[in-house]
Structures are given as C-alpha cells and as structure tokens.
Amino acid sequence: MISITHLTKTFGKFKALDDVTLHFERGTTISLLGPNGSGKTTLIKSILGLVIPEKGSIIIDGDEIRSNVSYRSRIGYMPQIGRYPENMTIKQVIDMIKEMRKECTVYDNELINGFGLTAIQHKTMRSLSGGTRQKVSACLAFLFSPDIYILDEPTAGLDPLSSELLKEKIRKERAKGKLFLITSHVLSDLDDITSHIVYLQDGKVMFYNEVDELKRSTGENKLNKVIATIMQEDLLIDATY
Amino acid sequence: MLHTDMKTIVKYILLDLFKNKTILVYTFILAVLAVSVLSMSGNSSKGLLSLLNITLLFVPIISILFATIYFFNSMEFIELLLAQSVRRKTMILAEYCGVASALSIAYLLGVGLPSVLLNYSPASITLIFSGIFLTLIFTAIALLIFVVFKDKTKGIGAAIITALFFTLLFDGLLLSFIYSFSEYPIDKPLLGLISFNPVDLGRILVLLQLDVAVMMGYSGALFKEFMGSVIGSVYTLGCMSLWVLIPLAASVRKFKRKDL
Numbered sequence: 001m002i003s004i005t006h007l008t009k010t011f012g013k014f015k016a017l018d019d020v021t022l023h024f025e026r027g028t029t030i031s032l033l034g035p036n037g038s039g040k041t042t043l044i045k046s047i048l049g050l051v052i053p054e055k056g057s058i059i060i061d062g063d064e065i066r067s068n069v070s071y072r073s074r075i076g077y078m079p080q081i082g083r084y085p086e087n088m089t090i091k092q093v094i095d096m097i098k099e100m101r102k103e104c105t106v107y108d109n110e111l112i113n114g115f116g117l118t119a120i121q122h123k124t125m126r127s128l129s130g131g132t133r134q135k136v137s138a139c140l141a142f143l144f145s146p147d148i149y150i151l152d153e154p155t156a157g158l159d160p161l162s163s164e165l166l167k168e169k170i171r172k173e174r175a176k177g178k179l180f181l182i183t184s185h186v187l188s189d190l191d192d193i194t195s196h197i198v199y200l201q202d203g204k205v206m207f208y209n210e211v212d213e214l215k216r217s218t219g220e221n222k223l224n225k226v227i228a229t230i231m232q233e234d235l236l237i238d239a240t241y
Numbered sequence: 242m243l244h245t246d247m248k249t250i251v252k253y254i255l256l257d258l259f260k261n262k263t264i265l266v267y268t269f270i271l272a273v274l275a276v277s278v279l280s281m282s283g284n285s286s287k288g289l290l291s292l293l294n295i296t297l298l299f300v301p302i303i304s305i306l307f308a309t310i311y312f313f314n315s316m317e318f319i320e321l322l323l324a325q326s327v328r329r330k331t332m333i334l335a336e337y338c339g340v341a342s343a344l345s346i347a348y349l350l351g352v353g354l355p356s357v358l359l360n361y362s363p364a365s366i367t368l369i370f371s372g373i374f375l376t377l378i379f380t381a382i383a384l385l386i387f388v389v390f391k392d393k394t395k396g397i398g399a400a401i402i403t404a405l406f407f408t409l410l411f412d413g414l415l416l417s418f419i420y421s422f423s424e425y426p427i428d429k430p431l432l433g434l435i436s437f438n439p440v441d442l443g444r445i446l447v448l449l450q451l452d453v454a455v456m457m458g459y460s461g462a463l464f465k466e467f468m469g470s471v472i473g474s475v476y477t478l479g480c481m482s483l484w485v486l487i488p489l490a491a492s493v494r495k496f497k498r499k500d501l
Contacts, residue, residue: 050501072326083317085257096253
C-alpha cells in the first residue's frame, strides 16, 4: 500500500532520514518508535508531502506522491500539536474541513459523539484544553473514513478513558483493512493495538518486524520490555519486506 | 477546485479574524484618531495631512507585525490543511488574502468611513487607496518573512526591522544622500530611490492630490515638478502594485519547496 524506497532527507548537516526503505500493507498497525530526533516526524511529514526529501520515492497504491496531491484525501492525519485559529469554534473547524472535502458525503461521527464534542461545539479553540484540542484533531482524522491513518502521538494528551476510546476505534478500523501509522513515546499505550514495529535511530531503520515475532524472539510480553531487550542485546533483526 | 478551496479557507480565516481582539482594537483606535483629527482642524487639507501621517505611522508597522505573528501562529493549521490535499499555492495565497482583507476592512472602517463622511474629497479617496495599498504591501512582506524564516522569534525581529527601516531609517538615508550629493543634479536618481520605499510612495500619492505638495518636503515637490499629478500618480500606483506582487510571487515560489 505504501512503498518507501531509499528515502533520504537532510536538514543542513543533520541527516533526518538516511536511506529508509519500508513497505506497509493494509490491515496493519505500524508503530514508529525511536528516540527524539530519530526521524519519526520527518518520515510522517514526507509521506504527507509536508517535507520534501532529496532522494528516494514514496509510492502509495502505485502512484508516486510527488506527481499529484490528491492522494492526501485518502489519508487521515492527526498532528502532534493541534493548533487552530483561536477564535474558531469546534463546529467551524469541523465544518471547514468538511467543506474542503466536498467529494465526501458520508461522515464517520463516532469519535465526535464518543468524545462528546457536540455538546461543546460552540466553544472557541482558544478556550479548549490541550487534551480537548487533541480530541478535535482525532475526530478530523477519522471523519472521512480514509484508507490510511497517520497519527502523531495520538494518546499523549488524552485522559485514560478517551485514550481507550481512540484505541478501540483504531482496532475497529484496522479490522476493516485500514492501515495505521502511529508514533508514540508511551510504549505501553500501543501494547494491544500494534501489529508491526519500525524502530528508527539517527534516521536509519534499526528493525521492522511483527510484534508477535519480536515477542517470541525476545521472550518478553510487554512492548517496552521487548524494545529494551533488543536494544540491550543489540539484537538487530533484518527488516522483513 | 483551486478557487473553491481558496474561498473556503479565506472565509474561515475571516470568521476567526473578525473576532480577533487586535483587529478590533486597531479599528477602534484608527476610528478615534480619524474622527478627532478631522473634526478638530478647521482646514480640511490640514486634517487630511494629519490623517496621512497617522496612516503612514500606524498602517505599515501594525500590518507587518500582526500578519507575521498570525502567519507563524497558523503554522500547524496550514500543515493540517495541506494534509487535506489543499495545494500549497492555494494555501499560502488564501492565508494572505484572509489577513490582508481583514486588515484592509479594519482600515476602511477606521479611516475610510470617517474621512468619507466628514471630509469627502478626491484627496480623501486617494488617502484611503494609499492606506489600503500600504496594508497589502506590508502584509505581503510579512508573508515573505514567514516563508523565509523558520523561527517565529527571528521572523518577528525581521518584521520590526523592516517596518522601522521603511518608516524611519530610509528617510534618514535619503536625507544624507541629498546632503552629500547636493552639488550634483540628483533629482532623477532621487525619484528612483523613492520608489524603493512603499511608505514614501504612499505619502507622495496623497500629496500629489493636495495643493500643499510643494510645502511638504522635497520628494513631493520633485514628483509634482517632474511628472505632474496624473503621470506621477500612475507611476506611484504602478510601483506600489509591484511592491505587492513581487513579495507575493516570491513567497509562493519559496513556499512550494519549503519543508514544514
């Protein structure tokens, strides 16, 4: 579904992505892990066309993304920091995005209802807490039932209840054959929803593997234990394509 | 597609900006100043001159500062919209149109309305044109600053320096130029130099309509002498249009290849 080949991006002298080659399939939830500055956000932004890489290509369903922007309407993107024009209300933000995607007429309102945003839809974005803004971002990503979801730190600011709700929604959509790309620092949050792990360090893919296989080979059950074990033993498993 | 996306974004930016406190205060202060200046001075062209000075002082600095800050604060929002398959050119032009129209409407309500009601004359209309042009120009420069600088603090610094350069420093440099080359025929080079300052262009545009042009400094007199009112006005308007279009075109060009 998404094929990334030899992707390289430098900011000045800093190599944010260094010859990254990855292939993502439908019906999987892929966790992008790695320390700060390892290139997770750059990778996501490259897929969204927000960062323009020097080398390499990204192909989504057979189309090179640089040739056409319309592929983005099939991606639901939830940014890490949700900042919106201060005086817009929740309703205005949602209406605006709906107007931008006129071709879509069926909306997935499950999260809007689940988070109870309808009750506070006339509040301005300025008056909302970070967590509530995060909820708005999540709703926008799911609104058009896209094929690909890209979620940047989705659960970072959410309360446990909302976080559970979002994870439940992710599980449900994945079962429909959607692809999820998720970055997160809170590993325990991803434990039960991830199917594959991509571990980035200094812009390179250290490993890309199925969670079950990683668990088997390390003998650990918790995601953060798995990662810790791999890092300690420097046990690098070749990426499986 | 390009057109409808643009209209939608501009509409929502305006909805946001009409509730923006800075815009409201800006309109209010301009209105208070305009009404007091126009009703106080008995001589209508004197009142207009004061209003011109207020315009030249406030419009450039407020426009460039407000727009720069607003653009930088919209960064994440711009990213979100680009991820909805909005084209980059559409996005950046929509941001510009939204902010520029909000500031222009503020100026029209604050200065335009009082001067049309209290002191209607061709010179008043020219003043309104000049103020709107300055708004468009300095918002376009703000857009260029936003596209060039990655960091908000540096961007705001650049905006302040640019505004001060055009409102204060440029005239000082011009004076020292006139002073050091006073032995030579420098009238024509001087005309050329003035075209590089939009604030001076805005001043000249209004002065050409007033009888006091000769009294109001060297540049006004020069323009009147060399080109007369009509050609002088056309030339000034042409230069001001370029001052809008060139920063805008440069911003679009650079933004298309920018890493966000």
